[in-house]
Amino acid sequence: MDAVLFFLFAGIALAGAINLIRESHPIYSALSLVAVMGALAGLYLMLGAEFIAVVQIIVYAGAIMVLFVFVLMLVNAAPEVKLDRSKMAKNVGPPLLTLLLVEIVAVLRGKYPTSDLVHPSLLSGDNTRQIGKLLFSKFLLPFEVTSILILVAIMGAVVLGKRRPDDSR
Amino acid sequence: MSYLDQTLHLFPETVLAVAGTLIMVLSPTVKNARWLGRIALFALVLALFGSHVSYHHGEYMGSAFDGLVTNDAFAILFRQLFIIVAALAVLSSFDYLKREGIETGEYYALILFSVVGQGLMACSTDLVMIFIGLEISSISTYILTGYRRHDARGIEAALKYFLLGSFATGFLLYGIALVYGATGSTNLAAIRAAIPQANGPLVAMGAALMFVGMAFKVSGAPFQVWTPDVYQGAPTPVTAFMSAAPKAAAFAMFLRVFLTGLTPAAGYFWLLWGCAVLSMFVGNLGALMQSNIKRMLAYSSIAHAGYVLAAFTTRSAMGGAAAIFYLAVYSVTNVGAFLVVAHLAGKDESTVAISDYRGLGKRHPVLAACFTIFLLSLLGVPLTGGFFGKFYIVTSAVAAGLPGLAIITMINSAIGAYYYLRVVVTMYMEDAESPAATPAVPASGTLVLIFTVIGVFALGVFPTMVLEWASQAADILK
Incomplete structure (x- = not known):
């Protein structure tokens, strides 16, 4: 059963990834990426990493892909020109x-x-609770410092994207 | 230890992050962005002073946050180097940004945040922290590269750097994941302890992938392809900054991860050796063919990465010290050289060909003299810092029983002489047909020149002070 599920998910992920590069229209590529994300979530579940699987669905397949598709629709992206x-x-x-x-x-x-x-200590299970505990105790500093990283990224989007006073000419 | 005490271990990073945020918040209201630059400069001086005090009084030294970061001689040396480089870059940006019409507060905030990331890379002893530090530093640098948005070359450089950099980061992260999988920890000391019992091929594969990611960040061949385009397209003060600070930070991470964390997996010796030799040849031979001074210096920086990698290949304390010393010399010299280029670049960087330097010796003798000093130091002429830098690398290679590597290093120095001296000859022996106007050097630029020239000579005449510190730092890695 495990092997069947594994090959199913792995097959979907690989097929999606190959299709992603093969398609010339960005929307199809984006939708293939959704399939890859979903299949990966299935693989994570099989490994006993429930937390990562759920995050994968909510953040990647959900939020980020919706944003991708939304932007592609907004700019009305045409099929890419092959160079x-x-x-x-x-x-x-x-x-x-x-x-x-x-x-x-x-x-x-x-x-x-x-x-x-894999090192045996990593296979203990119960990992959602472990992540929660570690994130706010041992890994508090990386957790906080990540906010600087996000701040820099936001600032970059603003700096590179905003209209300058003399851009109107 | 209270959280306040632990945070004080990261005093420079805290100061710079707070100042960066402050600048960002103030920038919509402050009309004259130069004031924000002055705040940045003040924060950098404060951070430098703070790390100096903590080092010499022994307060807030050692590890904090459950062994994620440590404040040791290695971290402090690199941190102070980043801060000095950033301060010099900020000083020389004032007039450049005004000339290009892109002076905004975010520029200074991004430089500060970049230094925060680099500081974290130098003081972290855990792969998770090192990775986050690297990302902060890299993303700030990508943005700074594209700061001249009106120039297609700038945008191209930023996009190339971003895409290739993200790809290399993927390699690094995959390597970290494999090493974590094999050893069960992300802490460098714990990884080292766990490697003898861990799955060998998995560790080796993880180490190889991490090597690819890090070699990209230090622009070591064959992962150097991005360097000339990015150095050429970025605003020149940013090029000065990123050829020194992020590169030194990447080497700090490289040294710490490979010497402290992965030593027992010794299979990577030939990997290092090959990367060092290839970088030297690709950099020096590439630089021979350039007509643009920024591209020439970019290729030369690939070659210099090769020299540092050669010292790294010895994997001895002496080699580590030589690498750290060389990075210090190279950073000061290269920042100086790029700042001369930034001053002479003209509006929209129109005069950056080597032929534009014809007759500079007559038009602006002081500037030409300073540029000559920097080029001679990059070449490694006695009395300049570059001489002792190369000298220690060659001696450490010989002491480690690698005479071949020492000879290759010296051959490459000789190749370097050709293209460095060609610029000097152009400046003094050739006359320009229609000389471009040479602007007077502003006060901030003069300060930078004085500091870098003194730095080059101080490192060349009294190298022991920094070298002792570098040996102390290298001993920690063992």
């Missing part, structure tokens, strides 16, 4: 990518059974 792509990326990219994937699979599958792959 001449770099020859090197076209010819050297796929073989290198295949090599990397084969290497990763070979290293991780050949020598080691999957159960030893």
